[in-house]
Amino acid sequence: MWYNTKATEILGIQYPILQGPFGGGLSTAELVTAVSRAGGLGGYGAYTLSPQEIVDIDQKIRQATDKPYNLNLWVSDTDAVQGTVTDDVYERVKAQFKPYFDQAGITVPEKPQPFQSRFENQLQVMLDIKPRVFSFMFGIPSADVLEQCRRRGIKLVGAATTLDEALALDNAGVDLIIASGFESGGHRPSFLAPSEQSTVGTFVLVQLLREKVKAPIIAAGGIATGRGVAGALTLGADAVQVGTAFLACDESGALPVHRAALFSDAAKYTTLSRAFTGRLGRGLTTQIAKDLTGLEKNILPFPLQTSFMSSLRQAALAQRKHDMVLFWGGQIAPLLKHTKAAALMQSLIEETSALLPR
Numbered sequence: 001m002w003y004n005t006k007a008t009e010i011l012g013i014q015y016p017i018l019q020g021p022f023g024g025g026l027s028t029a030e031l032v033t034a035v036s037r038a039g040g041l042g043g044y045g046a047y048t049l050s051p052q053e054i055v056d057i058d059q060k061i062r063q064a065t066d067k068p069y070n071l072n073l074w075v076s077d078t079d080a081v082q083g084t085v086t087d088d089v090y091e092r093v094k095a096q097f098k099p100y101f102d103q104a105g106i107t108v109p110e111k112p113q114p115f116q117s118r119f120e121n122q123l124q125v126m127l128d129i130k131p132r133v134f135s136f137m138f139g140i141p142s143a144d145v146l147e148q149c150r151r152r153g154i155k156l157v158g159a160a161t162t163l164d165e166a167l168a169l170d171n172a173g174v175d176l177i178i179a180s181g182f183e184s185g186g187h188r189p190s191f192l193a194p195s196e197q198s199t200v201g202t203f204v205l206v207q208l209l210r211e212k213v214k215a216p217i218i219a220a221g222g223i224a225t226g227r228g229v230a231g232a233l234t235l236g237a238d239a240v241q242v243g244t245a246f247l248a249c250d251e252s253g254a255l256p257v258h259r260a261a262l263f264s265d266a267a268k269y270t271t272l273s274r275a276f277t278g279r280l281g282r283g284l285t286t287q288i289a290k291d292l293t294g295l296e297k298n299i300l301p302f303p304l305q306t307s308f309m310s311s312l313r314q315a316a317l318a319q320r321k322h323d324m325v326l327f328w329g330g331q332i333a334p335l336l337k338h339t340k341a342a343a344l345m346q347s348l349i350e351e352t353s354a355l356l357p358r
């Protein structure tokens with residue numbers, strides 16, 4: 001059967017369909033368990049959580065299902081040198097964004113407080129709780145950490161946006177590699193070259209990796225239907241990771257207005273921008289993203305830009321000025337149909353089964 005792949009064998013799941021692990025409060029235990037119960041692999045993006053919050057969410061998921069699921073962390077969770085920027089840099093950013101704060105009728109915030117990486121503390125919790133699957137982005141944990149995971153029976157999944165990144169992950173001995181195409185919604189998880197230089201399409205990347213790396217490949221980006229699943233598997237992927245389609249489901253942590261936008265005409269237009277977080281990511285096109293194309297030098301590094309923009313986001317949502325809010329979404333959004341995770345899973349399975357030979 002089409003669903004009996006190396007990925008399903010390694011991950012211990014029935015169908016080679018993974019739910020993208022959303023960060024920033026967009027993941028929920030409900031979505032993770034719905035996908036895992038349906039035979040796929042639910043995923044929870046934990047990079048913004050404290051160690052105790054990771055423990056708590058892990059316990060909540062374990063209480064809801066005995067099926068495998070994935071916990072995700074970011075190896076590199078800051079681009080700010082020593083956690084901050086100079087006052088001169090902040091003043092330039094402040095001047096560039098002040099018109100938008102004025103439009104919302106709020107004051108520009110003070111310079112964000114210095115940020116300290118959470119990854120090491122989060123990583124220790126991951127080793128302690130031993131999820132069946134640990135995926136990571138924006139780099140590769142040390143060889144010692146990877147070996148500790150293996151000794152605990154944790155399956156390792158790394159994300160690559162280029163062939164070079166996939167080769168690095170393969171050499172590190174990960175169990176599976178996500179081929180993250182530029183069609184994807186959310187952040188571009190590049191780590192060997194700037195994100196703007198790492199915009200390979202999903203199906204090209206899958207074919208390159210299929211020929212050049214040993215680890216099984218998970219296709220991610222531009223997949224929301226059984227036709228997309230069938231195409232990815234035909235080109236050599238052993239599984240797919242679906243993000244935007246699951247983000248649009250009621251079980252996700254996305255705001256109702258965000259989910260509605262993914263089903264609206266606005267979803268036809270997406271943009272890669274650094275304006276909202278400091279890292280390049282794809283979301284529905286907004287005026288700010290269009291205005292600041294080519295002006296990225298006056299944007300704070302991640303995650304300081306996220307903190308800087310938080311009050312503007314809150315005010316814009318309250319005032320329904322959605323053109324100043326980033327709603328994550330991929331290029332495939334105009335094809336979305338389902339608002340329930342179980343229905344989406346059933347549709348993906350049935351459509352793929354109809355397309356691929358037994």
